[in-house]
Amino acid sequence: MLQRTIRTAIKAQGVGVHSGKSVKIFLKPAPPNTGIVFRRIDLDPVVEIPASVHHVVDTALCTCIGYQGQSVNTVEHIMSALAAFSIDNLHIDITDKEIPIMDGSAAQFIFLLQAAGVVDQPVQRQYFVVKKTVSITDEQSGAVATLSPFNGYRIDITIDYDHPDIPDKCSNAVFDFSLTEFVRRVARSRTFGFLSDYNSLRKKGMALGSSLNNSICLDDAAVMNRDGLRFFDELVRHKILDAVGDHYLLGYPLQGFFKGFKTGHAMNNRLLLAVLSDPDAWEIKHANELGWNV
Numbered sequence: 001m002l003q004r005t006i007r008t009a010i011k012a013q014g015v016g017v018h019s020g021k022s023v024k025i026f027l028k029p030a031p032p033n034t035g036i037v038f039r040r041i042d043l044d045p046v047v048e049i050p051a052s053v054h055h056v057v058d059t060a061l062c063t064c065i066g067y068q069g070q071s072v073n074t075v076e077h078i079m080s081a082l083a084a085f086s087i088d089n090l091h092i093d094i095t096d097k098e099i100p101i102m103d104g105s106a107a108q109f110i111f112l113l114q115a116a117g118v119v120d121q122p123v124q125r126q127y128f129v130v131k132k133t134v135s136i137t138d139e140q141s142g143a144v145a146t147l148s149p150f151n152g153y154r155i156d157i158t159i160d161y162d163h164p165d166i167p168d169k170c171s172n173a174v175f176d177f178s179l180t181e182f183v184r185r186v187a188r189s190r191t192f193g194f195l196s197d198y199n200s201l202r203k204k205g206m207a208l209g210s211s212l213n214n215s216i217c218l219d220d221a222a223v224m225n226r227d228g229l230r231f232f233d234e235l236v237r238h239k240i241l242d243a244v245g246d247h248y249l250l251g252y253p254l255q256g257f258f259k260g261f262k263t264g265h266a267m268n269n270r271l272l273l274a275v276l277s278d279p280d281a282w283e284i285k286h287a288n289e290l291g292w293n294v
């Protein structure tokens, strides 16, 4: 239960799903207690943006974090891969303001981390432990998000879209967190959107890098991607992927039970801030204080 970083630096290149621009990222080992830190190396001087729930500045289409007037968009998929490997400390150097979308899932970030290797560091990891149930609702959408005490990390998400190609059986999934299960069940699930939204976003100069190569797109009748879905319930699995990434912005692995109905990045962030605002609802503990046999 020691802190972790990667063994060797590694790089990747792709396009930003909203900017459409080509961007490079460089993952580099970082010392204990650094946390995950994005560095905008295209700026002079370089701006460091710590991956923190307190630095979330926009959740409309992705999770965007900002600091000192600069930002980095679409951090949730790489954050979910880092959560999967329990990487505590990492520098992520980036040449633009958006993490590349890759294939729309976390699979290529998982591959990168496997290639880089993971190493323990001689400092104990700490955990974010939920002590009390906290729930929030969104009156307009009917969305509900709840975090409760739990011996482990469990996610239970229900989506609710009125669409002929999203039947009820695809609308709920429960996930008990582990690296193996994340890689097997969640990591390959892709981001998704609707053709009607896509057309209006393009008119506003967004979703410029989006394509059927990096997103599931649904028109009024069906999934448009020629090869279909990777899992019959890929959409709700991707919601789990996003939640894992958003939760990792707490700065510690989560010990708790997240239940979400119609949730997305905005509700994920609002819930974490609601929990943090109540000092009785959470505590930070070392692994040996959790009653684990370590």
Ligand SMILES: [Zn+2]
Binding pocket: 076, 077, 191, 238, 242
């Ligand atoms: Zn996503």
